[in-house]
Amino acid sequence: MAPIIRLENVGKCYHSGLSCEIHPLDGVSLDISFGERIVLLGKSGSGKSTFLNLVGGVDLPTTGRIFFGEREITALTQRELAEYRRKEVGFVFQSFNLFPTLTVLENVMLPLDLLGSSDERRAMDILDAVGLAGQLNKFPEQLSGGEQQRVAIARALVKGPRLILADEPTGNLDLETGEAILQVIDRISRTKDATLIMVTHSADALWLADRRFRLRAGKLVEETFSTGIVAKA
C-alpha cells in the first residue's frame, strides 16, 4: 500500500543570524502507512514538535520534500496548506489550547464551521464518544484538565481527519488521567481509521505504538525493542 506520509531527506534549520545554527532535523526520510500509529520520542528540544509542524503543514522544511498521499505538501501555497490542515489534519496539544471564549460545543464545531458544515450532530456524537455528552454548553475553564483534553481530542477528530498529530497530549496531566486520555485517543483513532503520530516524553504511551522512533541530533532512529529501554528524557 502506498504510504500516506512520506518524508524525503527533510531538513530543518533555524537561523540565528546568518548561519544555520539549530538543526532539529537533518536529512530525515520516512514512510508512514495509512492507519499506522507512530510514537515519537526524544529529549526536550530534539525537534519533535518541529517534526509534527512539518508533517502538519504548519511549517516548511528547509530542505527535502514531504508528501501526503500523492500530494507534495511542501509545494503548496499558504492557502492550500491551510486547506490541507483544515481537511486532513487534527492537532492535539500538550496544553489543550481550547478557545476560552467558546463553549465546549462551539470549540468542537469550529473545524466543521471551517469546512462549511453546521452539522451539530457530528460534534455531539464525538463529544459523546469522549465522554462529555453532558457538558456541551460549559466553557473550557469550567472543566478539569483531563476533560479539556477530551474536548481537544474531540475537536481534532470531529472532521474525521486522515492524520492525527498529538504533541505530548498527556504532558500536562497526571498519570491516571493521562492513561485515560491515551485510551480515548487509541479508541477513537481506530474507529475513525486515522493515522496517528504522537509525540511523548514518557514510556507509558508505548503500548499503542505500531512503530516508534527517537529523534537524536537531527536523525530519526527507529527503536525496535518490544519493551522499554526508553530513556526517561
Add this chain to the structure above:
Amino acid sequence: MTLSTLVTFNLRYYRRHSMLSLLCLMGISLGVGIVVAVQLINNSALSAFASSVDYLSGRATHSVISDYGRIEEEHFVRIWKHPGIKAASPVIQVMANTLEIAGEPVQFIGIDPFLDADFRDLGPMRRGERDLTEFLTSDVPVVYLSESLMERYGLGKGDILTVLSAGVEKKTRIAGSIPASGLSGGDTIAVLDISAAQEIFGKEGYLDRIDLIAESNTDRLLDIMPLGLHLTDSNERKSTLQGMLYSFQLNLAAMSLLALFVGTFLIYNFSMFSVLSRREDLSLLLTLGADRAGLVGAFLTESVLLGAAGSLLGIALGFLVAWFSIDRVSSTISELYFHISVESVGLTVPVVLRGIGVGFLATIVGTGLPALEVAVTPPVIGIKRQSIEDRAHGLKGLLTLAGVSLFGLALVAAWASRFSIFWGFASAFAVTFAFALFTPSILSQFTHHAGSWFKRFLGSLEAFLAARTIRASLSRTSIATAALAVALSMTIGVDTMIHGFRQSVDAWLEGSLQGDLYISPATTKWAHPLPDELIEMLRQDPRVEAVERYSTYGVRLKGKPARLRVVDGSVLKHRSRFTFLQGERSAWDKMEQGGVFISESLGYHFDLGVGDAIELATPLGKRSFPIVAMVRDYSSEQGTIQMDRQIYEEIWKDRKVQSVALFLKPGVSPDEVRRSVAQRVPGLDRTISSNTQMRSDILVIFDKTFAPTATLKGVSLLVALLGIATALTAILMERSREMTVLSYLGLTPAELGKMNVYQALVMGLVSFMISVVCGLILTYIITNAINYRSFGWSIDIHVNPWVFVKAFLLTGLACLAASIYPTYKLMRAAGVHSLEEE
C-alpha cells in the same frame, strides 16, 4: 533593587512595544494639544482685543457712553467744562470696508485733533501745523492709516482711500501713517477729523463716546451726567465685551476637554495593557526580592515620563493648531460679536503650566487603576489573563449600576442648569460618561448574541470568532468601544443640535425676511445709515409696493448690552411670519401704540415676558414700554427689543435707516429693480441683494460659527480611533496564542486578517449603536441645558437621518483604517507559526 534599575527594566518594555507606546503618546498629546490650542486662541483673542481697547483709550481715565445708542453733541461742552474734568475728547468709532484694503475691515476713528492731543498720539498733532491745516481744510477728508496696513497694501501718502459707508463710496486721502508703536500689527486703524467722520458715516450731531481725563473721585461727575448717559472706564468696557464672548469660549473649551476625556481612555487602555502584559515580569521581580513600593514607584515614574512627553508634545501641537486657526476664529468672533484682529499667538507660562497640568491629570487618571493592579498583584507566577477578564465580566454589572446612578445625576444636573450653565456642561459629561459605563454590558451582550447570528445567518466564521474575541477581551475592548462611543455621541449630539439650530434659524429667516430685495450693509452692527434720498426714492418708485425700514442700535439695559431694533410695524404686520412665543399676531397693533416685542433671549436674560414693562433709557430720559410679544429671534445673543419706527422717531428724533426691505408689486422683476437702483446710487450694487442671497449670506455666517466645533469633534474622533487601534494591537499581542491555534486549525492568514478587521467593525458598530441613543439624549441636553441657558434661545430639534448615516459610514471607514496596521502585523506574523508549548 533600585528605582532606576526597575525603570530601565521597564523602559526596555516600551522599546519592545514601540507602536503601542506611540499610539498612546499620540493620544495624550492630541488631547493636551487641543486643550492648549483652545486656551491659546481664547487668550489671544481676549488679549488682542484688550490691548486694542487700551491703545485706543490712550490716557483716558473714563469714557462717557450712552445707554440709548448715541450721544448728542451738545452734551459735550457741559461735560468738558465741568471742574472735575481735566480733559475731554469726543470720539466717533465706526467699522467700515474700503475699496483699497479689500477683505480687511478698517476701524475709523473720528477725533478733534486739538482736544485729542491730551489722549492719544494719533497722526496729525505730532507733526505740526502744516499737517494739521491739511487735516482740517482739505477738500477731501484726510485720514491717517496704521503704518502696517499701508505697508501691507502698498499705500502711500496722497493716495485715495475709498470708504464704503453702507456700500456707498466716499473718497478720503491718505495724509500719513500712524506709527506702529503701541499698536498691534493686526490693528487696522484710520484716524480722521471728527466732523468728517460724522459726515461720512451719517452721524451728524452725534458722538459715539466722550473720552475723559477725570479726577480720581468721580462722584461729582455722576450728578451732572445727562439722562441716559453714563460713565465707564476701559476695564469695564473690556469686561463687558469679554462677557459677550463668554459662552462662545466656554463652548470651545468644553469641546476641547472632550478630546482630553477620550484621550484618558486611551491612556488607561495602554497602561492597563502594559501592566497586564508584564504581570509575569512583575511577579518574577517580586519573588526575586523587589519590593512592591519600588514596583509601583517604577510604574508611576514611567507614567510621569509618558505624561511629560505627551504634555510637551501636546503643547507644541496646540501652539501649531492655534497658530494656524487663529485667523479663522478671530474672523468668526468679528462677525458675531465685535471686531478683533489677532496678529500672533503667544505661548504664556500659565497656558504651558495648564497644558502640563491637564496632561498629567489625564495620565494619572488613566494610570491610577493599573498602578493599583501593580500594587495588589500577588507574587504568583502564571496568573492568567482570563482571571482579569473574569473580573471585568463580574464588574460590568457594577459599572452599569454606576452608569444608571450617573445618568440620574445627569438629569438632576440638567435641571440645575437653570442656576448655572456649569451644570449644563456637567450634565452633558455625566450622560456621556454614564453611557461609557454601560458599554461593557452592552458590548458583552451584543457580542454574545451577535456572534451566533453572524455564524448562523451570515455564515461568517470570522465574524463569529471576532465577536467572541471581543467578548473575551472585554476589559480592553469595552474601553476602546466606550471611547469611540463617547466621541461619536458628541458628534451625533452636536451635529443634530446644529442641524436643528440651522433649521430653526432658516425658519426664522424665512418668517422674518419676506421682502423681495434687501439693501443692507454687510453687517448692521456697523450701523451705517443709508442715504436719506435713497429711502425717499424707493418709496416713490411705482414698482415698489412697500418699503420696510430697519435700524439697529446698541443700547444698555440694566447695565448690560442689548440691541434695539427699529422696524416698520405697519409693513411687517402683513408681510412677515414671526414665531410668537408669547403674544400673537394682534401684538403688531399694540406695537404701533407703543408696545415692544422682545426676543426670547432678552426675555431669558432679563427675566421678562409679556405683561411686563421694559425700562429703556432714551434721549428724553427713562421711558417704560409694555412688552406685547416675545418672538423667536436669533439675531443677537444679548437679546433684542423691537420697536415701531414711529414711536422711535418721536422719542429719539432720528430718521436714519440702516437697511430696507423692498416688497415689490406683483409681476415686477426683482433683478430689474435691483439694476435700476444700483444705477441711480453708485455703490449700492454691493449691498442690494435678493431674498435668497440675503438668507444664504446669513447661513454662511452661521456655518462658520460652528467650524471650530467641527474641528474639535474631529480631534476627539481621531483620538478615539487611536484607541481602537491600540485595543486591536493589544488583543493581537495577548491573544497571539489563539491566533496561532486558529491557523493550526486551518485558518489562512487572510481569514485571520478578516477576523481582525471584523473585530474593529463590530466594536465600531456597538459604539455607533450606543452613540445613537446617547447622542440624541445629548442633543436634548445641549439644546435645553446648554444652548438655552447660555444664549437664551430655544431650538426645534430636527432629527436628520443624514447625520446618522454620516456617523455610521465614518465609523466604518475609520475602524477599517484603525485595523490596517494591526491586521498587517497579524498577517505578516501568521506566515510563520509554531506553537511553543509552555
